[in-house]
Amino acid sequence: MAIPYARVFVVFVNSVYATLLLILVGVSLTVSFLKISDPLTVYKGSVITDINNAITATGLGPEDYYGDGDLMLFLSGFLLVVFVAGLLVLVVALAGCCGGCCRNSAITKLYAAILITFLIVEFILVIVIYGFSDSMMMGSIKKTLTSVVVSEYQGLVGNNTETFGWNFIMTKYQCCGVYGYSDFTATEVWKSSLVAGGTTYNLKIPIVCCDELPSSTDLNCTGTKTGTNANKGCFEELWKVSAGNLPIAVLALGLGLFLQVLLIVAACDLSAKDKKGKVEPVVEVDQTMKRGLPFKH
Numbered sequence: 258m259a260i261p262y263a264r265v266f267v268v269f270v271n272s273v274y275a276t277l278l279l280i281l282v283g284v285s286l287t288v289s290f291l292k293i294s295d296p297l298t299v300y301k302g303s304v305i306t307d308i309n310n311a312i313t314a315t316g317l318g319p320e321d322y323y324g325d326g327d328l329m330l331f332l333s334g335f336l337l338v339v340f341v342a343g344l345l346v347l348v349v350a351l352a353g354c355c356g357g358c359c360r361n362s363a364i365t366k367l368y369a370a371i372l373i374t375f376l377i378v379e380f381i382l383v384i385v386i387y388g389f390s391d392s393m394m395m396g397s398i399k400k401t402l403t404s405v406v407v408s409e410y411q412g413l414v415g416n417n418t419e420t421f422g423w424n425f426i427m428t429k430y431q432c433c434g435v436y437g438y439s440d441f442t443a444t445e446v447w448k449s450s451l452v453a454g455g456t457t458y459n460l461k462i463p464i465v466c467c468d469e470l471p472s473s474t475d476l477n478c479t480g481t482k483t484g485t486n487a488n489k490g491c492f493e494e495l496w497k498v499s500a501g502n503l504p505i506a507v508l509a510l511g512l513g514l515f516l517q518v519l520l521i522v523a524a525c526d527l528s529a530k531d532k533k534g535k536v537e538p539v540v541e542v543d544q545t546m547k548r549g550l551p552f553k554h
Contacts, residue, residue, distance in 0.1 A: 263523040264357050270520060271353035278347040282340055289336035294325035301328055304429045311413065311470040315453045318414040323421055331422040349375075353524065360531040369524035376517055383510065386500065399492055402435045411446050413464040424465050430498070432491035433466035438482055451476075462487045 284296045294301075305323050312318040349371050356365035385394055409419035427433055434440030441447055441463060449460045454474025464471060466487045467478035478484065493501075500506050 263526045267357040267520060267523050267527065268354055270516060271350045271357070274350040275347060275354065278343050278350060282343040282347060285336040285340040285343065288329055289333050289340060292326075292329060294329055297325070297328060297332075301325075301425075302429070304425055307470055308413070308424055308428055308465070311464065311472070314472050315413070315464070315474055315476065317451070317453065322414060323424075327418070327421045328425065330418050331425065353520070356524070356531075357527060360527075362528045362531040365524050365528040365531060369521055369528060372517055372521045372524065376514070376521070379514065379517075399435055402492065403440055406434055406440045407444050409446065410441070410444055410463075412448055412451070426491050426495070427463070427465045427486075428470065430491055430494040431468075431486050432489045432494045433462060433487045434490060435492045436490040438462040438466055438487040 287293045288296055305325070305328065309320065309322055312322045313320050349368065352364055352368045352371075355361065356368050389395075405419050406423065409417060410423050411417065411420045413424065415421065415424070423434075438461070441449075447463065451458060451460065453476050456474070456476075458476045458479060460476070460479040461482050462479050462484070464476065464479055466484065468484045468486050469478070471478065482488070
């Protein structure tokens with residue numbers, strides 16, 4: 258059964274997808290490969306400046322210790338994944354446009370098959386992520402992040418990407434470690450004792466886990482574990498602002514899956530009608546009718 262406006266729907270939706278994906282791929286390409294940090298302006302806000310001000314105020318390092326280059330290096334792996342995934346989905350969207358515009362049954366069938374595969378994978382991921390929050394997958398992610406904290410985190414001032422990354426995350430989202438301050442009790446390289454302004458401090462929490470970054474050499478905030486940020490895990494905070502925001506997640510997932518199902522149905526309908534090289538049948542008119550003669554039953 259033919260679906261009204263199926264071709265218009267497939268071409269229009271995939272054109273919108275293609276446009277958005279081109280922007281996404283362009284941003285990741287600009288930051289990750291061309292090393293241009295302008296697209297990160299909104300995301301980074303004043304976080305790097307705030308961290309640098311704390312480093313200067315405590316006398317633990319020079320001005321502008323961290324810069325945009327550190328942020329780009331920290332996000333490079335994530336942006337590479339975004340670039341590859343965006344490029345892949347962009348090709349699929351373009352295939353949908355091509356199949357609909359060119360009336361090519363083979364391309365439309367391939368497009369529908371890919372969408373069905375995506376749909377199955379998405380259902381599995383949704384069930385695993387939201388149905389089993391303590392699943393092996395989620396647990397392994399937390400374990401990996403914790404191992405990075407233990408083996409790589411150096412403190413407010415560090416010389417590796419992992420240290421900058423955790424300082425950035427903990428400052429931006431006002432949190433501490435993966436689960437909380439306890440993640441740092443077993444760290445291998447973090448110096449829990451340091452001198453600032455001639456005073457030796459035994460840190461119980463990292464400096465960036467203070468409720469407010471220090472504006473002087475006074476580091477007394479690091480001597481208590483009762484602070485709000487110190488007991489707030491970054492994994493939960495990142496989860497809340499992403500997939501863990503249920504109203505937004507339900508709306509986005511629901512709309513996305515609904516459109517995907519509609520696209521699959523429409524693509525299947527078009528593939529049944531569009532045949533490569535199909536020739537419209539010639540309607541033969543009775544010669545007696547062409548001459549205007551009476552038609553005999």
